[in-house]
Amino acid sequence: MRILSLDIHCFRNIRKASVDTDARSVMLVGENGQGKTNFLEALYVLCYGTSFRTPNLREAVSHDGRGFSVKADFVDDSGNHHEIQVKHVQGKRSIFIDRKEIYDRKELIYTIPCIVFCHDDIEFVRGEPEARRRFFDQTMSMYNPLFFDDSRRYRNILRQRNAALKEGRLSLVPIYDFQLARYGMSIQKARKAAVKEFNDIFPRMYRDVSGTDLEISVEYQPSWKMAENAEDAEEILSRALERDVRMQTTCSGVHRDKFIVKDADRPFSQTGSTGQLRLASLILRMAQAGFFFGKTGKEPVLLIDDVLLELDVTRRGRFLSHIEDYSQAFFTFLPEEKYFSSLEDEKMLSYTVEGGAFR
Template sequence: MNLLRLHAENFRNIPLAAVGLEADSVFLLGANGQGKSNLLEAAGLVTAARSFRTTETRPLIRQNQPQGRVFFKVRHEHRGETEITLTLASGAKQIEVDGEKITRLADFIGQFPTVVFSAEDIQLLRGSPGLRRRALDLTLAATDPDYFKALSRYTRALRDRNKLLKDEAPTASRRPFERLLAEEAVKLIAARSQGVKQLSASLVECYSELCGVDESPALQYKVDCQAATTEDFLKTLEQQQRRDEAMGSTQKGPHRDDLAFKLKGRSARDFASDGQQRGLVVALRLAQLRYFQSRTGLAPVVLADDVLGELDPVRRAGFWRAVGPDLQVIATGTEPPVGDARQWKIIHVEGGAFDEAKGEA
């Protein structure tokens, strides 16, 4: 897939912009705070209508405006040239593909894949389990509609059970939600186990290409509740019943799963150097890119948000080797790109305005 054009209206600090992205390599160049990352964030919405920087919609809409809008024109392997419009309003999103409204997110998510590389990705290793779960869920949901449905159903059932727990409702009133919770939990656990296994295998290859060394990297799925069947999970809920009632929430389940990064058999969070940690999270995004390719047959667009400046020359060269020459790359930075063979289209960014007139690098 290639992004050909992007229009943004009342998005972040961008009042109105129409940017040509038809080149294979596009570099958004400008000082910090001018709108480079905002445009990249807008581009990333084409995959799941969700930002890689926030879970909220309101911050995406320009201040004092009721709504924002992003328009995409893409060249797609299966659909040909396709137009997508995403309208953002507080608490609501509307998606149209070639003029047809999309009523279910499951019918849209992952159809137009992008993979974002950001300096903030380091928090996938150093941050909370919730960040890692969200990244894993987005990766799996983007290639498997059934996973997305199971996750949505699990989330609703969990919310309903937790409300009953907080309200101290009778045990019998929780039973229907617990069975639904258990049915979907088993699906999520199985899919996450298989998905992490595939990502970890690819992580090994990507880390070697990126860093040029063999340090036995691994991604480990830390399942909170082992449950092969619905009855297994229901038994766990029964065992946890008193604790759940005391806490007013469900204490065991996929909503408490985690991922662990390993290097040389040890916790990368505790023992890896800063350079090794950054190499691991970049390798994970590369593994995600290859996962998308293998599962969908589509070529994701690479969105690199000021990440190359975080890499040393060896890892920067390895990054371009791992990405390869065939994928479209849209990158940002405060200095022009150096040290790679790409012919860049440079777009200068200042104050939410985008100047394409200054040519290539």
């Protein structure tokens, strides 16, 4: 898998750019605010149909533009050439693969597997439970379309159940409970298995890169911890109906599950320094890439946005040695930043980025 070229129009400060990306490693070098992260964001939009910086794609449109367009030519693992394009015009997103419009973002997600490393990833360690749920759901959805479908259906039913609670349409609640319990238990079972496998990778990676013997791992705490099957979950929902009506929301279910990054038996967010938490967030992404490769045998595209600045020289070298299994990687650097000579080979392209232009 390799992205051969990228065409960007009216995306943030990138008014118009056609960039050759036919290399295993692509370096984007420039001062802050020149367009390096915007370039990575445009790539991410092509891979997911969404942004890793904002839930509202309208924010990515250039100030004086009505919409944006991002297009890439890429070659798949079989050597076949394809074109992918995402447009956002007047509030509407359109997705095209080989010039054929697709209407389900799911088709886009499985076209170019992509993992982004960015500063906000620290929230996976120190932030709210929702951030960690989002991380693990993305990790699992990358290789498991059934999990993606179950998660989508669960969220849809949850919205309907919450609306029924608020509007007093309680006769519908048992119908929603039946569906919510079945999709929810499928998600809970998949999450439990995934975390067990993830912990075969993540703790070792943390020890290797940090050079310490800290036992960092992930603990999964399901909301329906006493439920062994869908019938048990349905019973839990039924017993909690009075509370849910009072709160006007569904207070239990996989949307309330917790994933806790732990140092031995304590939350790492309480014991780790800011530097340690940032390192743990980087290694969560490393483990995500390794987990995906182990599940599919496919190497993802990596988008690495300035995060190497946070590592000293030794840890940076260890980090790079652990992310060798990628099909293509895009790195951003400041002009004065020193990056490893191992990245400077015949398979590397380097661009100076200034004012949304690439040279």
